[in-house]
Amino acid sequence: MPKTEGELRASVRELVRQEVEAGRIIPQSNSWSIHDAAFSRRLGQAGFLGMTWPRRYGGHERSTLERYVVVEELLAAGAPVGAHWVADRQSGYQILHHGSERARAEILPRIAAGECFFGIGMSEPDSGSDLAAVRSRARKTADGWRISGSKIWTSGAHHAHYLIALLRTGGPEAQRQGGLTQFIIDTRQSGIEIRPIYNLYGGHDFNQITFDDCWVPDDMMIGEEGSGWDRVTGELAFERSGPDRFLTTFPLLTKALTALSDSAQCAQAGQLADQDAAQIGRMLSHLMALRTMSGSIAGMLEQGEQPLVEAALVKDLGTAFEREIPERLRSLLPLEAMLGDERSLAHQWGMTMLQAPSFTLRGGTREILRGMIARGLGLR
Numbered sequence: 001m002p003k004t005e006g007e008l009r010a011s012v013r014e015l016v017r018q019e020v021e022a023g024r025i026i027p028q029s030n031s032w033s034i035h036d037a038a039f040s041r042r043l044g045q046a047g048f049l050g051m052t053w054p055r056r057y058g059g060h061e062r063s064t065l066e067r068y069v070v071v072e073e074l075l076a077a078g079a080p081v082g083a084h085w086v087a088d089r090q091s092g093y094q095i096l097h098h099g100s101e102r103a104r105a106e107i108l109p110r111i112a113a114g115e116c117f118f119g120i121g122m123s124e125p126d127s128g129s130d131l132a133a134v135r136s137r138a139r140k141t142a143d144g145w146r147i148s149g150s151k152i153w154t155s156g157a158h159h160a161h162y163l164i165a166l167l168r169t170g171g172p173e174a175q176r177q178g179g180l181t182q183f184i185i186d187t188r189q190s191g192i193e194i195r196p197i198y199n200l201y202g203g204h205d206f207n208q209i210t211f212d213d214c215w216v217p218d219d220m221m222i223g224e225e226g227s228g229w230d231r232v233t234g235e236l237a238f239e240r241s242g243p244d245r246f247l248t249t250f251p252l253l254t255k256a257l258t259a260l261s262d263s264a265q266c267a268q269a270g271q272l273a274d275q276d277a278a279q280i281g282r283m284l285s286h287l288m289a290l291r292t293m294s295g296s297i298a299g300m301l302e303q304g305e306q307p308l309v310e311a312a313l314v315k316d317l318g319t320a321f322e323r324e325i326p327e328r329l330r331s332l333l334p335l336e337a338m339l340g341d342e343r344s345l346a347h348q349w350g351m352t353m354l355q356a357p358s359f360t361l362r363g364g365t366r367e368i369l370r371g372m373i374a375r376g377l378g379l380r
């Protein structure tokens, strides 16, 4: 494993370069939604998953900043990291800090090896933004818990080995946020039905799940009974602040800028038109500001803080930025966005246009984030 951050960055770049050259991966935007189990396994073998976790659980005891460097490089390169994304970004942290010893010992080494994938079981058919209105229920029995209810929009559930689901455990006397608990649910059991929901471009990324009297053992509870609200809000700080919230369309931007600088007009003029250069400069300066903000939140998370408002700010600004890139390219590129050859700029641009509306919805909508920011600033 490389020693310095510079060496680490170079080694991720080299790994991706070899993967692309061998034709094993095709760089794409929104690559943290692209499932490639074999690539995740190779990242695990290279020591790039579970990086901050203790060695006894399969981790590598590297710093949060070092993990940030690896994640940032993979996203910027458009590498298909979707298979392990949720497990490595947030589920592993939940298990390490709030899971039972059995969950840690059995699950974390498999995540770090790139062989175990997770889904996020938060949203329900009647409660997406309003998480405290969750109705799916876990009922205590002699041998554990029985689960019934439904989750929706669950990304990658059809590939996931487990979900971490937020469920209602308290009776009617429990307050909305007080009667919730998180559980690790094994998806490979009877009583679970995972049905696809097809998105705007006809792809199958997310699902609706129904639980009909499924079973969860006691030691697959996250934290204490009734601690679900604290656990889920802590998890959202990880989900909302990382470089995945502003680098989703960076591979499209770099591909477009390369094409632009190679284009005949540019070569003849010897430089970009002033207004084009100003647009590109503006995008890159926003990117640098977002990167600084996201990096400082990574530092706060490492100190054990829960920077919820700061994470909401990064996600709100970052996802608006990554949505803006395909729009801005309209006035910069001398071609049309069009689906066709997967490797072409036109295709990647067209695909990004179809994916972009989801960027500001997944992980919490802009309205909800702005409400949190307003409350954090004392405006509500």
Ligand SMILES: Cc1cc2nc3c(=O)[nH]c(=O)nc-3n(C[C@H](O)[C@H](O)[C@H](O)COP(=O)(O)OP(=O)(O)OC[C@H]3O[C@@H](n4cnc5c(N)ncnc54)[C@H](O)[C@@H]3O)c2cc1C
Binding pocket: 119, 120, 121, 122, 123, 124, 125, 126, 127, 128, 129, 130, 152, 153, 154, 155, 156, 206, 358, 361, 362, 363, 364, 365, 366, 367, 368, 371
């Ligand atoms: C691509 C994608 C992947 C996703 N993956 C997952 C996943 O893996 N797991 C998971 O659990 N969920 C997932 N989601 C769900 C996502 O978190 C929800 O869609 C989101 O939180 C909004 O919930 P909703 O769809 O129920 O909309 P609603 O909550 O019904 O909101 C509808 C509209 O009303 C607005 N609104 C709602 N409440 C308020 C309020 N109090 N103030 C102001 N405006 C408000 C919202 O901003 C939105 O514009 C995913 C969503 C997408 C698009």
